[in-house]
Amino acid sequence: MASGSPERQLPVTARTRHRRLREQGSLDRDRLDAIPDAGFVCHLGVTVDGDLLVVPTVYGTDGSTLYFHGSVASRSLVASPTATVCVTVTHVDGLVLARSVFEHGVNYRSAMIFGTPRPVTDPDEKLAGLRCPTEQATPGQWDYARRPDRRELAATALLALRLDEASVKIRTGAPDDGDSEDTRLGLWAGVLPLRATWGELEPDPLLPAGVEAPAHLTKRVGTAAN
Amino acid sequence: MASGSPERQLPVTARTRHRRLREQGSLDRDRLDAIPDAGFVCHLGVTVDGDLLVVPTVYGTDGSTLYFHGSVASRSLVASPTATVCVTVTHVDGLVLARSVFEHGVNYRSAMIFGTPRPVTDPDEKLAGLRCPTEQATPGQWDYARRPDRRELAATALLALRLDEASVKIRTGAPDDGDSEDTRLGLWAGVLPLRATWGELEPDPLLPAGVEAPAHLTKRVGTAAN
Numbered sequence: 001m002a003s004g005s006p007e008r009q010l011p012v013t014a015r016t017r018h019r020r021l022r023e024q025g026s027l028d029r030d031r032l033d034a035i036p037d038a039g040f041v042c043h044l045g046v047t048v049d050g051d052l053l054v055v056p057t058v059y060g061t062d063g064s065t066l067y068f069h070g071s072v073a074s075r076s077l078v079a080s081p082t083a084t085v086c087v088t089v090t091h092v093d094g095l096v097l098a099r100s101v102f103e104h105g106v107n108y109r110s111a112m113i114f115g116t117p118r119p120v121t122d123p124d125e126k127l128a129g130l131r132c133p134t135e136q137a138t139p140g141q142w143d144y145a146r147r148p149d150r151r152e153l154a155a156t157a158l159l160a161l162r163l164d165e166a167s168v169k170i171r172t173g174a175p176d177d178g179d180s181e182d183t184r185l186g187l188w189a190g191v192l193p194l195r196a197t198w199g200e201l202e203p204d205p206l207l208p209a210g211v212e213a214p215a216h217l218t219k220r221v222g223t224a225a226n
Numbered sequence: 227m228a229s230g231s232p233e234r235q236l237p238v239t240a241r242t243r244h245r246r247l248r249e250q251g252s253l254d255r256d257r258l259d260a261i262p263d264a265g266f267v268c269h270l271g272v273t274v275d276g277d278l279l280v281v282p283t284v285y286g287t288d289g290s291t292l293y294f295h296g297s298v299a300s301r302s303l304v305a306s307p308t309a310t311v312c313v314t315v316t317h318v319d320g321l322v323l324a325r326s327v328f329e330h331g332v333n334y335r336s337a338m339i340f341g342t343p344r345p346v347t348d349p350d351e352k353l354a355g356l357r358c359p360t361e362q363a364t365p366g367q368w369d370y371a372r373r374p375d376r377r378e379l380a381a382t383a384l385l386a387l388r389l390d391e392a393s394v395k396i397r398t399g400a401p402d403d404g405d406s407e408d409t410r411l412g413l414w415a416g417v418l419p420l421r422a423t424w425g426e427l428e429p430d431p432l433l434p435a436g437v438e439a440p441a442h443l444t445k446r447v448g449t450a451a452n
Contacts, residue, residue, distance in 0.1 A: 015277050041318050041332065043269040045280035051241050054271035054280055054314040056336050088280040092267050094425070097443065101360055101371050102378040106267065110282050134327055138418070145327045146408055152328040178432030182372055188439045190429040192364070194451050199320070199419035206404030206415075213414045217323065225420055 015114050016167040032168050035111040036061045036089045038226045040137035044068065045086040048075045059087070060132030061163065066113060067120075067132045069158045077157045087113045087161060091226045094193040098175035099182035105171065107191060113166045117159035123150070129158050140216025196225040241340050242393040258394050261337040262287045262315045264452045266363035270294065271312040274301045285313070286358030287389065292339060293346075293358045295384045303383045313339045313387060317452045320419040324401035325408035331397065333417060339392045343385035349376070355384050366442025422451040 010016065010029055036042070036059070044057040055076045059068040066087060070077045093107040120126050127148065134142045148156065175189050198220045201213050236242065236255055262268070262285070270283040281302045285294040292313060296303045319333040346352050353374065360368045374382065401415050424446045427439050 014275075015279075041316065041334075043271075043280050043314055043316070045269075045271040045278050045312075047273075047278060049240075051340075052271050052273060052278065052310065052312050053241075054269050054312045054338060056314065056316040056318075056334060058332060084278065086271075086278050086280045088269055088282065090267065090269070090282040092282075094428075095363055097364060097367065097371070099372060100374070100378070101356070101368065102374050102382070104360060104364075104367070104371070106284060106363075108267075108282065112280060114277075130327070134330060137321055137332075138323060138330075141323065141330070142327065145323070145330070145413060146325060146411060148326075148328050152326070156328070174428075174430040174432070178430050183432070183434075185372060186434075186437060187371060188429070188437050188443070189433055190427055190439070192427055192443060192446065193425035195423050195425045197421050197423065199421045201416055201418055202320075202400075203414070203416040204400040204404050206400070206409070208409075208412075211412060211414050213416070217414070217418060220418065 010164075010166055013114075013165055016112075016165060028168065031170065032111055032163065032166050033061070033063065035091065035109050035168060036066060036113075036163070037136075038091060038109070039089050040133065042066075042068065042087045042089045044076060045088070046076050046083055058133050058137065060134070060136035062132050064163055066161045066163055067129045067158060068161070069130060069133060069156055071155065071157065074157065077159060081117050081119045081159060084114065084116050085161070092194050093172070094191045096171070096175050096191055097189055098177045099180070099185055099187045099189050100177055103175055103177040105175075107171050107173070108169070110169045111166055113161060113163060115161050115165055117161045120158040120160050123153055126153055126156070126158050129160060130156065138217070140214070144214055144216065198223055198225050236392055237390070239340075239391055242338075242391060254394065257396065258337055258389065258392050259287070259289065261317065261335050261394060262292060262339075262389070263362075264317060264335070265315050266359065268292075268294065268313045268315045270302060271314070272302050272309055284359050284363065286360070286362035288358050290389055292387045292389055293355045293384060294387070295356060295359060295382055297381065297383065300383065303385060307343050307345045307385065310340065310342050311387065315339075318420050319398070320417045322397070322401050322417055323415055324403045325406070325411055325413045325415050326403055329401055329403040333397050333399070334395070336395045337392055339387060339389060341387050341391055343387045346384040346386050349379055352379055352382070352384050355386060356382065364443070366440070370440055370442065424449055424451050
């Protein structure tokens with residue numbers, strides 16, 4: 001996999017060295033950024049009271065930092081600032097259907113990010129940080145909806161994780177057994193792509209008649225989601 | 227959330243007790259089964275050499291057991307049998323767009339499964355277990371493609387995790403602030419659904435002319451993927 005310029009490379013650490021399937025690995029900074037940028041739900045791995053938990057969590061990024069948030073009562077969020085966490089973002093792009101079961105696989109883009117999150121407590125920084133997940137999931141919504149007030153800010157835990165130590169894996173394209181003996185079997189082989197798209201808006205049943213959806217929402221309908 | 231009959235309930239443990247957002251939690255066995263059944267990529271949380279890793283991993287289930295596999299050289303798979311793991315399956319169904327940013331959220335179905343995986347070493351059991359991920363991702367493919375031979379079986383690590391200890395969380399429907407003061411803002415509110423669908427088949431460029439895709443693949447094109 002082609003690499004970017006040296007200054008855009010992520011450092012190699014014990015956790016991010018690619019031991020296997022090296023062709024799928026990358027430490028390219030731009031490739032890393034593209035993966036969290038394309039999503040809004042990560043899987044947060046954290047140890048709480050000795051239990052390893054993997055918790056689906058909403059996040060947003062600002063290029064150098066990943067922000068994730070939740071209730072201040074959340075076990076996983078309260079434990080995170082004292083623990084090293086692993087945050088993984090994965091996009092599944094399709095099934096790789098080879099001639100042999102052994103060569104079957106998945107086309108995907110995945111980033112594993114390691115670090116110790118920092119709790120964001122300053123109200124101004126918290127407000128700026130909370131904008132990231134909202135705008136990443138729904139561009140335009142931060143300016144449209146009512147922003148968090150003081151009470152809501154206090155009830156929200158926001159954590160900041162630097163995008164400094166990460167491992168990126170990407171698989172694209174056709175199966176790998178197109179030049180193997182198995183081609184003699186005469187079987188079809190290729191990729192069944194998986195598409196994530198935004199569906200038709202579903203208005204809240206409690207919405208009064210005549211309230212139209214804003215353009216920043218209607219224009220997303222039918223578009224790709226990752 | 228409505229519960230099933232008592233004999234279909236999962237046990238409550240320290241890890242699976244729902245502490246927050248209780249209305250979204252369920253220990254209903256049928257609800258648990260439905261979530262892994264609808265997917266084929268989980269996030270495997272495991273501690274390897276002191277490092278917590280969250281690894282996207284292909285899996286399949288047979289109702290009582292979740293099977294996941296990979297290279298025998300994989301760090302996360304080799305460590306798994308000696309460690310308690312957390313396997314999380316998540317389906318993101320849409321964005322919940324409320325009047326206030328604070329009430330924004332995600333409609334989702336998620337299962338966190340805890341346990342210590344068992345390595346499957348018996349060749350017959352391994353072959354039966356490997357069928358699960360293949361058939362779950364692509365029904366019909368196990369009978370169509372060439373099955374693993376002895377050498378391929380030896381190169382594949384297969385782990386079995388009982389679906390005995392798990393926590394299920396589901397959110398569906400409209401935003402929760404339809405009866406709040408924020409309705410006076412006159413803002414649109416509702417859900418932007420996220421749809422996962424199978425795209426058009428992409429034949430391997432190395433495929434000879436005249437090899438048609440089998441019906442078990444062509445019939446999936448355009449259908450829902452979770």
